Amino acid sequence: MQANLARFLLSATALAALTLPAQAAEDCGTVSIAEMNWASAGVAAWVDKIILEDGYGCEVTLVTGDTMPTFTSMNEKGEPDMAPELWVNAVKTALDQAVAEGRLVEAAKILSDGGVEGWWIPKYLAEAHPEIKTVTDALKHPELFPAPEDPSRGALFNCPSGWNCQISTENLYRAYGAEAKGFDLVDTGSAAGLDGSIANAYEAKKGWFGYYWAPTAILGKYEMVKLDAGVPNDKAAWDACTSQADCPDPKPNAYPVSDVYTVVTKEFAEKAGVAMDYVKARAWDNQTVGKVLAWMDANQGTNEDAARWFLENYKDMWHGWVSPETAAKIDAAL
Numbered sequence: 001m002q003a004n005l006a007r008f009l010l011s012a013t014a015l016a017a018l019t020l021p022a023q024a025a026e027d028c029g030t031v032s033i034a035e036m037n038w039a040s041a042g043v044a045a046w047v048d049k050i051i052l053e054d055g056y057g058c059e060v061t062l063v064t065g066d067t068m069p070t071f072t073s074m075n076e077k078g079e080p081d082m083a084p085e086l087w088v089n090a091v092k093t094a095l096d097q098a099v100a101e102g103r104l105v106e107a108a109k110i111l112s113d114g115g116v117e118g119w120w121i122p123k124y125l126a127e128a129h130p131e132i133k134t135v136t137d138a139l140k141h142p143e144l145f146p147a148p149e150d151p152s153r154g155a156l157f158n159c160p161s162g163w164n165c166q167i168s169t170e171n172l173y174r175a176y177g178a179e180a181k182g183f184d185l186v187d188t189g190s191a192a193g194l195d196g197s198i199a200n201a202y203e204a205k206k207g208w209f210g211y212y213w214a215p216t217a218i219l220g221k222y223e224m225v226k227l228d229a230g231v232p233n234d235k236a237a238w239d240a241c242t243s244q245a246d247c248p249d250p251k252p253n254a255y256p257v258s259d260v261y262t263v264v265t266k267e268f269a270e271k272a273g274v275a276m277d278y279v280k281a282r283a284w285d286n287q288t289v290g291k292v293l294a295w296m297d298a299n300q301g302t303n304e305d306a307a308r309w310f311l312e313n314y315k316d317m318w319h320g321w322v323s324p325e326t327a328a329k330i331d332a333a334l
Helices: 002-028 039-056 067-077 088-100 123-128 135-139 164-175 191-204 217-221 235-242 266-271 275-281 286-298 303-313 315-321 324-333
Strands: 030-036 059-065 082-087 104-106 116-122 154-157 183-186 210-214 224-226 260-265
Touching (some): 030 039, 030 067, 039 286, 039 303, 039 315, 067 088, 067 260, 088 104, 088 260, 104 266, 116 135, 116 191, 123 224, 154 210, 164 183, 164 210, 217 286, 260 266, 260 275, 286 303, 315 324
Parallel strands (some): 030 082, 154 183
Antiparallel strands (some): 104 260
């Protein structure tokens, strides 16, 4: 009898050991997260994976994603469960409809600053010339931004070939009358060429003036100042002219700030429990993301490497996204 009781207790203990983790994971369940094919979104997906697994017992699968395919799949099929970094301007009308009809939920504005585009100059030059605060101010000083082919003229570095920002930069170059003010529009050819032009200028502490966007590794490594366009964004003019290749008479305009949200399916929002509180709470600024991406670039790290570096080095930030108990679990697992 005692032997049978002992065997029963041993079996019950073993069964409990097997079922408890499953029950813990069941609170959050299985989660599929889109790992988008650009750096900031890829790192965000891994931050979510680590926090949801180690902090909330979720079982997370990452799936390859991109803005339009991921949104369409979430909207029509309810999968993946989560897009950590969705640039919603591109899908705004359809997203608003999906939210209104109860298919999708907007959670955190993950990039608290939004996605930022514009014309920038190095911080050291902005500090040396505090009078330069706007695009028009910079265009008064071609001598500060010598062109590579003709140093007697100024250079405005364009967006990489084939990108829509190449069209908008060309239109704004015309809108501000930059050619008549002594500036050449410099074709950098590629993202690598654009990055190299900034790196070369910084290393030589020379003037640089041109298009860039945030958050990015380059702006995490090299401190740049975005110039004020001098006018507010006119969305109608932007959509009809500034962003169009055949714009006949462009006017000065400010680049729009892109809203960047975490979007989840309604099913995930309802099943995730307290894990949804984390998804609603977490957001990071462009400067932080830039620093993480700069570390990733310098160390040839993966998305996972960069996510773990962020979790190790920015605890003051992400501890505010979760409860103290959850933070302790994640810290113990790192």
